[in-house]
Amino acid sequence: MEKLLQQACKEVESAELFRVKSKTVPVNFEVNRLKSIDISESEGKALRVINKGRIGFSSSTGSEGFDLIVEKAAATSEFGSEASFDFPEEAKRSKKIKINIYDKKVEDKSIEEMVKIGEGIIEKVGDFNRRLRCDVTIVKNCNEIEYHNSRGGNFSYSKTAIAYSMMVQKIKNQDMLMIYSSIESGKDNLDVEELTSEIIENLEWAEKIVPVESWKMPVIFTPKAALVLILPIISGLNGKMVLKKISPLAAQKNKKLWSDLLTLYSDGTIDFAAGSAPFDDEGVEMKRVPLVEKGEIKNFYYDLQTAGRAGVESTGNGLRASSQSEPVPSISNLVMEEGKISFSEMIKDISEGIIIDQVLGLGQGNIISGAFSNNVQLGYKIENGKIVGRVKDVMIAGNAIEELKNIAALGNKAKWIEGKYKFPHIYLKSLPVSAKK
Amino acid sequence: MREIFEKALKNKKNSADYIEIRTEKKETTTIHFQGKKLEKIDCSQQTGGNVRVLVKGGWGFVSFNHFDDLEEKVREAIEVASLIGKEESKLAIISPVVEIINRELDKDFRQISLREKKDLIENYNNIIMKSNLLIQSSNVIYTDRFSTTYFANSEGSYIEQEKPFLSARFTAIARGEGDNVQLASESVGTTRGFKIMERISTKAQKAAFRAVNLLKAQPVEGGEYTVILDQTLGGVFIHEAFGHLSEADFLYEDERMSGLMKLGKKFGSPKLNVVDDGSIPDLLGSAKYDDEGVRTKKNYLIKDGILAGRLHSRETAVKMGEGPTGNARALNYRFKPIVRMTNTYIENGEIPFKDLLSGIKKGIYAKDCYGGMTTFEMFTFSAGEGFMIRNGEIAEPVKDVVLSGNLFATLLNIEGVGNDLKMIESGGGCGKAGQGPLPVSFGSPHLRIKKVVVGGK
Numbered sequence: 031m032e033k034l035l036q037q038a039c040k041e042v043e044s045a046e047l048f049r050v051k052s053k054t055v056p057v058n059f060e061v062n063r064l065k066s067i068d069i070s071e072s073e074g075k076a077l078r079v080i081n082k083g084r085i086g087f088s089s090s091t092g093s094e095g096f097d098l099i100v101e102k103a104a105a106t107s108e109f110g111s112e113a114s115f116d117f118p119e120e121a122k123r124s125k126k127i128k129i130n131i132y133d134k135k136v137e138d139k140s141i142e143e144m145v146k147i148g149e150g151i152i153e154k155v156g157d158f159n160r161r162l163r164c165d166v167t168i169v170k171n172c173n174e175i176e177y178h179n180s181r182g183g184n185f186s187y188s189k190t191a192i193a194y195s196m197m198v199q200k201i202k203n204q205d206m207l208m209i210y211s212s213i214e215s216g217k218d219n220l221d222v223e224e225l226t227s228e229i230i231e232n233l234e235w236a237e238k239i240v241p242v243e244s245w246k247m248p249v250i251f252t253p254k255a256a257l258v259l260i261l262p263i264i265s266g267l268n269g270k271m272v273l274k275k276i277s278p279l280a281a282q283k284n285k286k287l288w289s290d291l292l293t294l295y296s297d298g299t300i301d302f303a304a305g306s307a308p309f310d311d312e313g314v315e316m317k318r319v320p321l322v323e324k325g326e327i328k329n330f331y332y333d334l335q336t337a338g339r340a341g342v343e344s345t346g347n348g349l350r351a352s353s354q355s356e357p358v359p360s361i362s363n364l365v366m367e368e369g370k371i372s373f374s375e376m377i378k379d380i381s382e383g384i385i386i387d388q389v390l391g392l393g394q395g396n397i398i399s400g401a402f403s404n405n406v407q408l409g410y411k412i413e414n415g416k417i418v419g420r421v422k423d424v425m426i427a428g429n430a431i432e433e434l435k436n437i438a439a440l441g442n443k444a445k446w447i448e449g450k451y452k453f454p455h456i457y458l459k460s461l462p463v464s465a466k467k
Numbered sequence: 468m469r470e471i472f473e474k475a476l477k478n479k480k481n482s483a484d485y486i487e488i489r490t491e492k493k494e495t496t497t498i499h500f501q502g503k504k505l506e507k508i509d510c511s512q513q514t515g516g517n518v519r520v521l522v523k524g525g526w527g528f529v530s531f532n533h534f535d536d537l538e539e540k541v542r543e544a545i546e547v548a549s550l551i552g553k554e555e556s557k558l559a560i561i562s563p564v565v566e567i568i569n570r571e572l573d574k575d576f577r578q579i580s581l582r583e584k585k586d587l588i589e590n591y592n593n594i595i596m597k598s599n600l601l602i603q604s605s606n607v608i609y610t611d612r613f614s615t616t617y618f619a620n621s622e623g624s625y626i627e628q629e630k631p632f633l634s635a636r637f638t639a640i641a642r643g644e645g646d647n648v649q650l651a652s653e654s655v656g657t658t659r660g661f662k663i664m665e666r667i668s669t670k671a672q673k674a675a676f677r678a679v680n681l682l683k684a685q686p687v688e689g690g691e692y693t694v695i696l697d698q699t700l701g702g703v704f705i706h707e708a709f710g711h712l713s714e715a716d717f718l719y720e721d722e723r724m725s726g727l728m729k730l731g732k733k734f735g736s737p738k739l740n741v742v743d744d745g746s747i748p749d750l751l752g753s754a755k756y757d758d759e760g761v762r763t764k765k766n767y768l769i770k771d772g773i774l775a776g777r778l779h780s781r782e783t784a785v786k787m788g789e790g791p792t793g794n795a796r797a798l799n800y801r802f803k804p805i806v807r808m809t810n811t812y813i814e815n816g817e818i819p820f821k822d823l824l825s826g827i828k829k830g831i832y833a834k835d836c837y838g839g840m841t842t843f844e845m846f847t848f849s850a851g852e853g854f855m856i857r858n859g860e861i862a863e864p865v866k867d868v869v870l871s872g873n874l875f876a877t878l879l880n881i882e883g884v885g886n887d888l889k890m891i892e893s894g895g896g897c898g899k900a901g902q903g904p905l906p907v908s909f910g911s912p913h914l915r916i917k918k919v920v921v922g923g924k
Binding site (some may be wrong): 052059061064065067068069070071072073074086087088089090091092093098099103105106109110111141142145164199201204208244261273274276279354356372390391392393394395398399400401403404406407423424426429431436462464465466 | 527602840872
């Protein structure tokens with residue numbers, strides 16, 4: 031790779047080369063049966079250059095000549111954004127030197143073993159009810175990342191991930207019930223029971239359909255549904271949105287905006303979490319970055335370029351969506367601090383309200399304004415402190431920036447979602463709910 | 468390419484029931500302006516491929532970027548497929564095809580310099596930024612992509628297809644008092660060439676105009692309304708809510724689902740006709756052959772209100788005892804072909820727009836779309852622009868209009884089908900099973916639907 035960089039630097043002033051080699055093996059079960067096994071190998075290179083103070087970028091996959099990427103990167107730098115940073119001279123960790131993100135047992139896991147895990151999951155849920163449709167995916171992934179820049183900064187690491195995910199579907203006349211659940215880790219330590227017990231619990235609650243009146247009522251978001259409220263916040267705290275003054279949170283730093291209960295941090299140093307790594311995708315050390323503390327915004331998150339423009343330091347959040355992308359400010363892992371109340375205590379506290387577990391239309395609409403409006407795809411009605419059944423044809427709507435001022439309580443058992451978000455249950459005092467008459 | 472494929476397929480035909488190899492070469496240019504600045508400019512190349520094999524009913528799939536050793540990839544795919552296969556392989560029969568399809572462009576974007584493209588997009592961005600003092604920022608994203616796919620299978624087909632794609636998306640962000648931030652988007656997609664991209668300044672103006680107008684709009688009051696959908700939203704509705712249910716991969720192994728989608732069942736009024744057609748020349752979802760080498764064609768999904776057909780891959784067609792429809796599509800070489808829509812639309816009815824409005828005391832005219840989603844029978848989508856309808860007239864603008872409901876009930880609630888069908892070619896695309904955005908087009912005449920739930924305060 032260093033040779034390639036030298037080649038690039040004949041054409042441009044400085045350059046950075048990012049390479050990802052990846053192998054992903056998903057084993058898919060559909061309608062309770064093993065359906066397909068894929069082996070997906072990929073390799074991609076991305077070249078970012080700074081030339082005459084401007085940024086250029088090109089990428090390629092496969093064995094295409096490197097000359098072409100250099101030529102294209104140099105060509106794009108002619109019009110590129112003005113660089114407000116230099117490539118880091120070294121990639122070095124100061125705190126928490128070793129972050130565990132690789133487990134050989136994941137890489138070595140045999141396809142036969144993965145098939146057995148999937149069969150086991152289907153068997154367990156089948157024992158509860160034989161008439162369900164179960165789709166299961168067991169997937170393992172191994173990434174090798176390599177980074178070099180012409181100022182001397184370089185690093186490389188390997189990272190593993192394994193995930194079990196399941197969709198259970200039950201159809202009765204024209205009613206379709208769908209429940210999703212998944213667990214993910216960098217380490218081969220996943221517990222099938224965690225996945226299946228959640229599904230079975232939901233199936234029990236969902237047995238009966240009950241009516242709801244349109245009204246403002248108390249609502250509990252499960253960790254799985256918490257993104258409804260948190261996605262707008264993630265988007266509003268993005269340094270780029272702040273810099274461009276698109277974010278309504280831009281002028282709110284160090285101001286008390288939300289409930290005392292709300293503490294959020296981005297943390298790329300958590301062992302075996304999906305967003306963890308020693309460095310972000312441009313050689314800056316990954317850190318724990320407090321974003322919100324006790325309802326007060328403490329930091330926005332940045333990559334090098336955005337930080338340079340804003341006149342602050344990168345927070346180590348310069349991540350690439352793929353080997354074909356430039357770094358942009360992104361969340362590594364996002365953790366919301368737990369509260370003190372258990373989920374069952376929250377339920378007991380509510381005389382009439384709903385639990386929201388899955389929604390349609392997540393991230394749809396004018397997210398940056400904080401607005402959300404979702405169909406409750408899976409939700410439950412609470413009456414007099416008890417779950418009485420499932421709700422249908424119900425919409426929720428509100429503004430996350432406003433609603434988070436009225437947190438009644440946070441759960442005391444946070445759960446990892448998609449391997450990178452850790453959220454507790456969020457109990458809101460009241461939220462508008464509209465139901466079909 | 469053909470010789471490499473033939474070499475890899477030779478000698479392997481006895482170890483699998485079916486083998487296909489698909490490779491792809493593509494070049495992409497992206498230019499992105501945000502606010503006053505050029506945010507990103509990027510030229511990239513991708514080459515890659517995959518092998519898909521069927522052994523005793525089980526599929527093995529291997530994808531890669533280096534295809535110097537295709538024979539080894541075929542061997543690997545056979546190995547994993549053999550772990551699954553326990554029954555008989557079944558694929559709808561099609562005749563092998565050998566064809567090379569080249570595309571003529573109305574201005575070939577590969578011959579346009581990066582500077583010229585940048586200047587054009589910058590000009591559109593300036594139109595937005597300078598249109599009104601309330602415009603705070605913009606997002607203008609231009610993409611062009613020229614891809615060539617190479618396909619061969621063990622039945623003797625060899626197909627090369629050129630697939631050009633261009634898109635431009637204009638988003639205007641307006642800020643009013645306090646936290647009132649509103650955005651509006653307009654987008655254009657095409658396969659026809661650069662010329663269309665040179666003539667879309669009205670789209671940029673429209674995005675800015677709409678964003679500023681939304682600042683004045685009040686949030687819609689939640690409840691049940693009679694709603695008129697414009698051609699875009701009608702198209703999104705038929706694609707998202709109904710089209711996905713017509714995709715046979717969800718149905719063929721699931722008796723209960725296929726029961727719900729039984730051919731011959733009444734789905735709407737006799738005025739309702741729904742079509743998916745990948746053979747219309749040069750639309751975003753068009754191709755002469757799908758990614759299994761099956762010829763595309765016009766397929767009626769609903770005819771005179773009755774469920775008339777569905778979309779198939781070779782596997783789902785034979786398993787449901789129906790004919791192949793040419794709807795197996797893969798996003799790119801990293802993915803297997805799965806059942807997808809192409810160009811999906813509601814055919815014209817007879818009612819002029821004005822007559823659709825008449826008689827509505829209090830309703831909503833919902834236009835354009837931010838996005839939509841569906842889980843089987845439940846759908847939700849956000850209108851990009853909304854107006855109240857009062858006493859048969861379009862009245863004040865409203866915002867945050869999110870429509871939601873049950874597909875089956877909503878289709879039956881379509882009371883009026885307009886006579887102004889428009890095919891929408893937007894820059895976005897369709898997502899399914901992690902494969903997105905796949906270029907598709909959709910369309911509809913104006914539709915009048917009763918009893919639609921609109922979320923809101």
